[in-house]
Amino acid sequence: xAELHLKSWRFRAEREADWRRLETLLAKAEKxxxxxxxxDEILEIPLLYRQALSSLSVARSxxxxxxxxxxxxxxxxxxxxxxxxxxxxxxxxxxxxxxxxWPQAVQALWRETVVATVLAVVSTVVGYVLVRxxxxxxxxxxxxxxxxxxxxxxxxxxLRETLYGKxxxxxxxxxxxxxxxxxxxxxxxxxxxALGFMFCLPTAALVAxxxxxxxxxxxxxxxxxxxxxxxxxxxxxxxxxxFAIILASAAGFHIGWAVAFPGDRMxxxxxxxxxxxxxxxxxGVVVMLFAAxxxxxxxxxxxxxxxxxxxxxxxMLAGWLAYFYWPRPVTR
Amino acid sequence: xxxxxxxxxxxxLRPRGKPxxxxxxxxxxxxxxxxxxxxxxxxxVERFVxxxxxxxxxxxxxxxxxxxxxxxxxxxxASWVTEALGVVWLLGVFVIRNFYFLxxxxxxxAATPGKRVMGLRVVAADGGRLTADAVFxxxxxxxxxxxxxxxxxxARGDGVDAVLVTLGAIWTGTFVLFPLFxxxxxxxxxxxxxxxVVKSPRKLLQPDLADTERxxxxxxxxxxxxxxxxxxxxxxxxxEVLRGxxxxxxxxxxxxxxAKIGWDGAADIPDRTFLNAYYAGLRGRxxxxxxxxxxxxxKFDVD
Numbered sequence: 001x002a003e004l005h006l007k008s009w010r011f012r013a014e015r016e017a018d019w020r021r022l023e024t025l026l027a028k029a030e031k032x033x034x035x036x037x038x039x040d041e042i043l044e045i046p047l048l049y050r051q052a053l054s055s056l057s058v059a060r061s062x063x064x065x066x067x068x069x070x071x072x073x074x075x076x077x078x079x080x081x082x083x084x085x086x087x088x089x090x091x092x093x094x095x096x097x098x099x100x101x102w103p104q105a106v107q108a109l110w111r112e113t114v115v116a117t118v119l120a121v122v123s124t125v126v127g128y129v130l131v132r133x134x135x136x137x138x139x140x141x142x143x144x145x146x147x148x149x150x151x152x153x154x155x156x157x158x159l160r161e162t163l164y165g166k167x168x169x170x171x172x173x174x175x176x177x178x179x180x181x182x183x184x185x186x187x188x189x190x191x192x193x194a195l196g197f198m199f200c201l202p203t204a205a206l207v208a209x210x211x212x213x214x215x216x217x218x219x220x221x222x223x224x225x226x227x228x229x230x231x232x233x234x235x236x237x238x239x240x241x242x243f244a245i246i247l248a249s250a251a252g253f254h255i256g257w258a259v260a261f262p263g264d265r266m267x268x269x270x271x272x273x274x275x276x277x278x279x280x281x282x283x284g285v286v287v288m289l290f291a292a293x294x295x296x297x298x299x300x301x302x303x304x305x306x307x308x309x310x311x312x313x314x315x316m317l318a319g320w321l322a323y324f325y326w327p328r329p330v331t332r
Numbered sequence: 333x334x335x336x337x338x339x340x341x342x343x344x345l346r347p348r349g350k351p352x353x354x355x356x357x358x359x360x361x362x363x364x365x366x367x368x369x370x371x372x373x374x375x376x377v378e379r380f381v382x383x384x385x386x387x388x389x390x391x392x393x394x395x396x397x398x399x400x401x402x403x404x405x406x407x408x409x410a411s412w413v414t415e416a417l418g419v420v421w422l423l424g425v426f427v428i429r430n431f432y433f434l435x436x437x438x439x440x441x442a443a444t445p446g447k448r449v450m451g452l453r454v455v456a457a458d459g460g461r462l463t464a465d466a467v468f469x470x471x472x473x474x475x476x477x478x479x480x481x482x483x484x485x486x487a488r489g490d491g492v493d494a495v496l497v498t499l500g501a502i503w504t505g506t507f508v509l510f511p512l513f514x515x516x517x518x519x520x521x522x523x524x525x526x527x528x529v530v531k532s533p534r535k536l537l538q539p540d541l542a543d544t545e546r547x548x549x550x551x552x553x554x555x556x557x558x559x560x561x562x563x564x565x566x567x568x569x570x571x572e573v574l575r576g577x578x579x580x581x582x583x584x585x586x587x588x589x590x591a592k593i594g595w596d597g598a599a600d601i602p603d604r605t606f607l608n609a610y611y612a613g614l615r616g617r618x619x620x621x622x623x624x625x626x627x628x629x630x631k632f633d634v635d
Contacts, residue, residue, distance in 0.1 A: 006542050006616045007623075019537065030441050053367045062623065064615050065542065066568045067575065071535045077361075077369050078532070081453075084364075085440060085461050093464065101465075179419045183426040187475075190430065194476040197524060198507075255524055272457065272466075272526025279469035279525070 008063035015055050019075060022048040026078055049079040097283070105280035106324045112250035112257070116207060120246055123208040127215025132223065141209075141216035150217070156224045163226065163233045164304050178297020185241060186289045189248035193282050196252020197271075199260045203252035210245065232306040235313035237296035243320055244288035251278035251285070288320070359516060359528065361459045371455070372531040373516050378450040379529060385446030390432055397424055433471040438464050443532070453532040457516070466525040473521030480504045541574055542612040552601060552609035558593040559617040565630035567618060570611050574604075582607060 005013075025045055029037055037045075056072040063069065106113070130137040135152040142151070150162055188206075195202035214234070221230035258274035259267065295312070303309055361369045374382075401417045408414075436444040442462055443453040454470070456462045484501040511517045516528045562570075573585050586603035589595075589610060601609075618628060626635065 006612070006619060008615070008619055009540055009542050012540055016537070023537075050365060053363060053365050057367050062619060064564060064567055064619055064622070065540060066571050067535070067538045068540070071537045073370060074533055074535045076363075076367070077371065078534075080361075080363055080369060081442070081455065081462075082440060085442075176415050176418045176422070179422045183422050186426065186430075190472050191475050191479075194473050195480075197473065197476060197520060268457075268523060269526070271523050275469040275473075275524030276463065276465045276526065279465040279472060282472060283465070283468055 008059070008065060008068075011055075011058065011062065012065070012068060015051070018048055018051055019055070019072070022052055022079060023075060026075075026082060029082060030078075045079065046083055049076070049083050052076050052079060097280075101280050102284040103324050103326075103328070105277050106247060106284065108277055109247070109250045109254055109281055112253040113246060115253060116246045116249040119204060119207050119249075120211040120242070123211035124215040124218070127212035128219045128222075129215075131216040131219035135220070135223070138216050138220060141213045150220065152220060152223075156226070159221060159224055159226055160229070163221075163229050175297065177301075178293045181296050182290050182293025185244075185293065186286050189245060189285050189289060190282065192245065192248045193252045193255075193278060193285075196249070196254070196256040196278070197259060198256065200253045200256030203249050203256065207245070207249045211242075214242075229306055232309035232313070233300065236300050236303065236309040237292045239313045239317040240288055240295060240320065241292035243317065244285045244292060247281055247288070248285045251281045254278050291316075359530070361455075363459075371528075374450075374452045374529040374531055376511065376517060378452060378531075379511075379517070382444070382446035382450040382452055385449055386433070386444050389445055390428060393428055393432075394425060397421070397428070430471075433474070434464075434467055437462075437467045437471070442467075447529070451531055451533045452529050454527050455530055457518075457522075457526045457528050462527065466527055468525075470521035470525035470527050473519075473524050476504070477507055477510075477520050481508055538575060541571060541608060542615045543608075552597065552606065554593070554610065554613045556617070558595075559614050561593050561631065562614055563628040563630040563633050564618060567611070567614050570607065570614070574607055574611060 022045070025037065025041055025048070028041075029045070052072060053076050056069070056076050059065075059069050059072055127137075127141050131141070138152050150159060192203050192206050195206065217234075218227065218230060221227055255271065255274040255278050258270040262270035295316070299312060300309070303312065357373050357375075359371045359373055361371050363369060398421065401421045405414050405417050433444055436447075437454050441448065441453060442455065447453060454462060454467070456466060481501065481504040484497055484504055507520050510523075511519045514523075516522075518528055522528055570585065573581050583603050586607050589607070593610075595606075621628065628635075
């Protein structure tokens with residue numbers, strides 16, 4: 001009596017077992033990751049997926065059972081994302097990030113990095129010159145919380161003390177200081193990146209403000225004859241931290257520029273590409289700021305010799321530059 | 333197969349010069365095998381609730397984490413423990429704040445717990461694979477979309493400051509409302525990462541209602557004229573009624589169909605049996621006509 005059945009009914013009856021098999025395999029894979037599947041099950045999924053896809057297109061043309069087509073659509077979508085989704089394990093992905101993705105992303109941002117560096121240098125010089133001319137400018141660059149007493153009214157002895165003394169931070173201990181500095185700076189860097197979307201301008205303002213404060217700070221110490229010492233105090237972590245901030249701003253500029261001037265591509269596509277490339281660089285920036293936080297929290301407090309501070313600073317900068325810009329074979 | 337292959341085919345298959353989206357809220361995704369999966373873009377309400385749920389979970393995690401740290405600090409009282417706890421707390425808060433979304437969205441299901449509850453997932457807009465950097469980008473943008481308006485919202489100012497704060501709030505507000513003004517309801521982060529949020533429901537395979545063999549055994553049959561009264565739309569409504577299983581609705585629909593088709597067979601057939609049989613008959617009729625190229629949309633679609 002099989003002839004009495006509808007074609008769509010028979011179609012479903014013949015294939016239902018395979019669909020259910022695919023569904024159980026997917027559920028298993030989604031629960032514990034592909035590692036949970038045996039190798040023959042892994043091989044089975046693409047076959048079952050293609051079968052389900054062909055069932056879906058047949059069902060759309062011959063069956064009017066709404067629940068069947070809905071079911072097949074969701075099943076195919078789920079397995080599509082499994083079959084064509086990423087499957088690299090975390091250690092592999094991390095290794096690839098450090099070996100290839102991060103330096104490549106930074107290299108791709110070289111133009112924005114140059115712009116951000118120029119902007120940073122100019123703001124530092126402006127901050128410096130303004131405060132040297134008239135110390136009152138200091139207060140427009142630094143807010144009192146950040147300066148924490150290091151302003152033009154402070155004595156030279158006090159200023160010297162801040163360069164070599166114990167941190168007068170609310171968080172006791174060096175580890176606490178390091179982790180506070182890291183989380184604070186990383187949050188600001190992520191913010192600078194995200195702000196880039198608004199056509200670069202807010203990021204540029206953030207860079208100008210921060211580096212202007214740097215210039216003002218230097219001007220204050222130079223005016224007391226403490227320039228060399230202050231530069232050492234700053235640069236031991238500063239070469240890493242300021243470089244990281246410049247890279248974060250460069251990533252922000254990259255995305256803002258892509259949004260404003262997408263060229264011959266769709267604005268959406270350009271923004272997406274730029275955002276992904278910038279995000280890779282940003283993930284690296286967080287790593288850099290972690291290193292900078294360690295240097296600032298530990299290194300600066302433990303190393304009190306100026307020349308040693310300069311040596312660490314130079315070594316870090318050379319290390320970062322070599323890591324990012326050393327020509328390397330392109331592997332895909 | 334690589335994602336480039338997938339997208340390359342996707343572009344190649346799309347007819348040029350035609351709008352890509354057939355209707356609102358749907359997005360086509362043609363697999364390399366050439367089948368359109370028709371993704372449904374997540375609704376505003378669903379996404380908002382998902383975000384709210386995630387924030388609640390985050391808040392709960394932060395509070396629980398802080399209380400735990402306080403209890404340990406209070407119980408041990410050693411100074412180095414307090415310092416270590418301070419470090420753990422700072423780093424923990426940083427990780428929870430920045431990596432909660434990232435960690436869940438790079439997994440195979442590509443959804444945070446809030447999104448899972450609402451049946452949503454993140455996909456790459458070009459149909460390729462969702463990469464970790466895309467997930468990082470879409471969540472880094474949250475700083476601008478959520479934190480920035482919040483700071484303006486919570487900031488207080490007088491005189492010129494108040495004007496500036498208001499302007500800032502308006503400026504950042506435009507970015508919050510971004511998803512309202514584009515086709516795929518993408519927020520800023522989605523744009524920066526090239527992702528969209530789509531529905532990813534899990535449907536169960538329900539039993540086939542069109543068991544014609546049983547209908548024939550029960551002795552209910554319809555003439556072609558009786559089956560030609562309705563089209564596909566009505567068939568789907570009938571399917572919903574039958575699957576819903578509501579006695580009142582079934583009785584009402586059964587009586588309406590009986591009147592409409594001029595049912596003159598046995599009057600003592602239960603409503604459910606009658607509707608089942610009519611569904612099977614109608615589907616068979618429509619499907620066989622579909623095979624000959626006639627797809628009857630609804631009852632008004634008369635040839």
